[in-house]
Amino acid sequence: MMKNLRHYTLMLLIVALCTVLPLTAGAASSSVTVKTQAVNLKFDGQSLALPDGQYAFIYQDRTYIPVRFISYALQKSVKWDQKTSKVTVSEPTAAEKEALAKLLAGAAAGGAQPAAGKSITIKPVQATLVFDGQAKALPTGQSLYSINNSIYVPLRFMSEAVGTDIKWDQKTNSITGESPAYQAAQGGGNTGGGTTSGGTTGGKDPSGETKPSYESITSSAEAKLASLKTSCESTLGGLYFQYLAATDDTTKATLKSQGQQAISKCQSDFEKIIADTTDALTKNGYSTDVIASYRTEFDGYMKQINDLAASLK
Incomplete structure (x- = not known):
């Protein structure tokens, strides 16, 4: 026995x-306090501003912004189902596309970016992420966070999951995103490259070699x-x-x-x-x-x- x-x-x-x-850095298990970051956001050549009361922050060398902002910056339908803890990202319907275009125009005409240095409390959220009907897991060590009932996502993961090239320039605190369609229209050119100290693309090193992010x-x-x-x-x-x-x-x-x-x-x-x-x-x-x-x-x-x-x- x-x-x-x-x-x-x-x-x-x-x-x-x-x-x-x-084997990997795990997501936080409890609320933590971080400082907001003043960032310049540009998607497909258009400068954007975060809505009032929403922020950007860097946690564990990764930049996070509100999922709703991502939705109209990338012109994607993003839905949050609190009952099932699911974030669904898909191509917008005609009506949604029209609404997203208006939101995007408002963001482009927005005021100043939120100031840096504001202390905010972020709380990890367990959720399923579904892109065009296919579930995709966040890389181990990353998480979703909630601030005042808004869901925040790692910028690079979210953007790359829908096919947008993201670059971060630490010197100017600039985040630049380019969709495949925009790159094609520009003849394949990219803008907004730069170097980083953590959590972004690297551009080229002094020798001219491509620097990994x-x-x-x-x-x-x-x-x-x-x-x-x-x-x-x-x-x-x-x-x-x-x-x-x-x-x-x-x-x-x-x-x-x-x-x-x-x-x-x-x-x-x-x-x-x-x-x-x-x-x-x-x-x-x-x-x-x-x-x-x-x-x-x-x-x-x-x-x-x-x-x-x-x-x-």
């Missing part, structure tokens, strides 16, 4: 391991970390259940040895990703603060795995 109970407990632990959010580097790292997580869980989970089914000590000892080797490989693969990411961020002049978040999540993940391995008898 005790043996079965121990096996059942261990099974619950391995299931728990598969549901944590390791901060987000392209961290997104690549997070994708590799997520893949590593899946691989480690698959390997370790398989060995774990083989161990439970084993009936002799020799087989169990072999499986435990294989498990330790797999754990060591997960650790070395993680360190390789971290080293490559740190090198890429440093080489391009970006902050490496995010590395600490990756390591904290990974260390917590490995502690749970090692505790589970140690509990096997």
Whole structure:
């Protein structure tokens, strides 16, 4: 009876391991206070202003703006269903398109941008994002936030999800977005490039080489970390259940040895990703603060795995 109970407990632990959010910087679990940013917004060559009472802010090196503003800046229908916690982005109907055009004209004729430095409290929101009928998950470590009942989204994720090229110029605090249609009309030209210290496109470095953006580097790292997580869980989970089914000590000892080797490989693969990411961020002049978040999540993940391995008898 005790043996079965121990096996059942261990099974619950391995299931728990598969549901944590390791290896990437997780979204905030509680409200946080941030400072608003004064940004210049330009979409398809047109300068826009945020509506009164709405803001832009930067959190964890990513720029967030209201989802409703995104809707008319990108001329997309954006609906928020509070009951199902779903944000749906789609092509507007004729009536919606007319209304969006009016909103866009109002934004273009708007007043001054909200001042920077205002303290606001943001609260993470769990929601499903659906683009043209297809659900798309935010990259791990990003979140939606709520401010005064308005939903805020990461600017780059939202814009790229609907096919708009986004650039950030830190020197002028300018965000420039260009839709494929606008780029085609301009002969493929882009405007508003620049360099960043985190969370945007990079333009070109002094040597003339194309400089990767901060987000392209961290997104690549997070994708590799997520893949590593899946691989480690698959390997370790398989060995774990083989161990439970084993009936002799020799087989169990072999499986435990294989498990330790797999754990060591997960650790070395993680360190390789971290080293490559740190090198890429440093080489391009970006902050490496995010590395600490990756390591904290990974260390917590490995502690749970090692505790589970140690509990096997």
